[in-house]
Amino acid sequence: MVLAPCGWILELVSTVAPGWRTINNIPGESIDLVLQQGLWDICKTFSSSRDILCNQQDTQYFSAQIIQIARGLMLASLILNVIAFGVASAGVRCWRDTPHWTIAGVGGVLIFISGVLTIIPVAWYTHIMTTIFSTSTDIRVGYCLVLGFIGGCLEVLAGLVMSIGLCRRCDGRRPRGRPATRSATRPTDRPMPLPRVTVPRSYTSESSVPYSQKSLDDDLDFPRAKTRDRGVVNTSYSGRPYDADL
Structure with a gap:
């Protein structure tokens, strides 16, 4: 999203x-005359006076095939890059947590194509630059070729990076950043309640506990102390106490 507009400005x-x-x-x-030629205009510059005279006419130069093709490809690249950036912006949705990977991937493909449309005329013009009509043999590369090549490379790189979302969508994997849906209806942070078990209670006429005295005596592995008479209080008892007395 940053490289694409930077490349568009350079283009x-x-x-x-x-x-x-x-x-x-x-x-x-x-x-001291230096003639600068582009796709739409030709300017004369003088190194001694710094004067610039543009809108120069050169029919033979503008009628070259490379000039006509380069005009069409550069304009198509600029227009396509604007459309691609709009599509990519709608897919990325920076104001939301989860982007739309399909739309963002389509925008990346369009940005990639826009960069290719820029690199083709720039590379072609550089290759046949010395064969285009000129009155001098001292021909040098202009700064527009460098800017166009850098801008096209930025758009190609941006398109490749953004197209990763489309590749992840095609292979069926869930893109990173999408929250996983919960299949269970019950919240996972709430503990499951334990099942209630009804315990049978056996009551006697002398006790209110849910067990009998006989079952308690069967579970003990040590002799139980004899029950003393509640009416007689023995204060001189010094024997070893049992667990039941405690």
Whole structure:
């Protein structure tokens, strides 16, 4: 999302600026004259006075096949990049937690194509730059070719990175960042209640506890102390106490 608009700005400068190539040492002209040629305009600059004269006419240069093709491809790249950036913005949805990976991936593919449409005319023009009509043999690469190549590479890189979301969608894997849905209706942080078990209670006429005295005596592995008479209090008892007495 950052590289795509940066590449678009560099492409725009490369398209409108008259600096695809520079011609020096033109026969019959001043020695300090430098001719800058672009896709839409030609300018004359003088290194001694810093004067710039644009809107120069050169029918043979503008009628070259590479100039016509480069114009169409650069304009198509600029328009497609604007559309692709809008699609990618709708898919990324920075104001939400989960992006729409399919729409973002489609926007990445369009950005990638836009970068390719820029690199093709720039590379082609650089390759045949010396064969285009010129009155001088001192032909040098202009700054627009450098800016166009950098802008196209930024868009290709941005498109590849953004297309990863579309690849993850196609292979069926859940993209990172999407919250997992809970299949259970009961919240996981609430403990499950234990089942209630009804314990049978056996009451006697002398006790209110839910067990009998006989069952308690069977479970003990030590002799139980004899029951003393409640009416007689023996204060001189010094024997070893049993657990039952405690």
